[in-house]
Amino acid sequence: MSNIYDNAHELEKAIRNSEEFNELKEAFEAVMSDESAREMFENFRDTQLELQEKQMQGEEITEEEVESARQVVEVVQQHKDISNLMDKEQRLNLVINDISRIITKPLEDLYGESEKQ
Incomplete structure (x- = not known):
């Protein structure tokens, strides 16, 4: 049996x-x-992080x-390379979200079964 961490x-x-x-x-x-x-990209990321921090702190x-x-966001989306980067990031995020759904399926199944009882 293989190690789950491997x-x-x-x-x-x-x-x-x-x-x-x-x-x-x-x-x-x-x-x-x-x-x-x-x-431009660093400014965009800094803006994102600042807003996320405020949200997490309840501000x-x-x-x-x-x-x-x-x-x-409007400015960075107009830059061809940054827009391309954002598209590629979104594609990888879709893959990671799909993987996340797959690996959490055992929990979904377990809790789904307990709700039926």
């Missing part, structure tokens, strides 16, 4: 070797190699912050 490490390797991850890596490298794209996000974030 299987997890094999899954990690499979993700690293996947087409989706390698396309994301190439897109990320393209953004990082262009100074203006890198700055209210102001209309001005929402509008500012919306403007940052």
